[in-house]
Amino acid sequence: MEPGVTRNALTQLRRGTLEYCVLALLRRGRQYGFELIRTLSESDGLLVSEGTIYPLLSRLRRDDLVTTSWQESEAGPPRRYYQLTSAGERALADFSDEWARFRDAVDELLTHGEGDEQRAY
């Protein structure tokens, strides 16, 4: 069981970063929703409710970060494929830079704090 505060922090982090994880996955090529979710689910702790990806995809589409196209599948209903746009690529690149700085800063503080503590004693 994660303590409540930690869980809340993780929920916020997930909410903020998930869309970039989706964009990053699409860098490999276009994918349809079910496939995308399957891949995301394989990353531990990234996705809590698979269904919430669809509203997120719909917003990415409205923001022109992805485009969609329908294609028949061998069996079952036609699939909606999502593809990264150039705006999406730019957004992803910007985020990657910021994220690296953010992650390093947090890591630095988390580990540095530990070091200080040890030094104090």
Next chain:
Amino acid sequence: MNNVHTDRLVEDYLLRLDAAASVLPTVRRAELISEIRDHLQEGLREIEPGDEAAVRNLLERLGSPEEIVSAAVDATPSAQVIAPSTVANGYAIASVLLGVLWILGIGSVFALIFGYRARREIKNSRGNQTGLGLATAGIVLGWIGIAIVLLVSLGAVALVANSGGSGGTRVPIHTPQRNP
């Protein structure tokens, strides 16, 4: 039989989703439901018919319908688009009713009070309340009602003054009634 049972699970889930999604704009609602339906169809293709545990697992992984809808609400660009069923302002309705009822001008006074109040509230609601037309109608009716009261009382005064003038200072018409 099992098949029917697992179909029911999926159908129930989609019905709950449809109900929860009523807060979304129509287009978004339809889109979300069809996407979740397609997702379930994809998932069901990999499941042995009648494997209830697997179907439950598939639904559980999706998350609750309420959770998905709340994510969709968060993803909707502006708060106005959601418009949780715009309601007519209550004061606006009361204003029109009282304006029509008139009640010897008392209704009109309240029609005006409520009408102006309704207009203020509707303007402050940023599109979440309707009834501006009703409120205006109430205000117009209110003023008409008050105008009628004024005209009638003016008429009455004129009448009294008139009858007083023609009949000299013989004041009350009622006097004869006093001594039956």
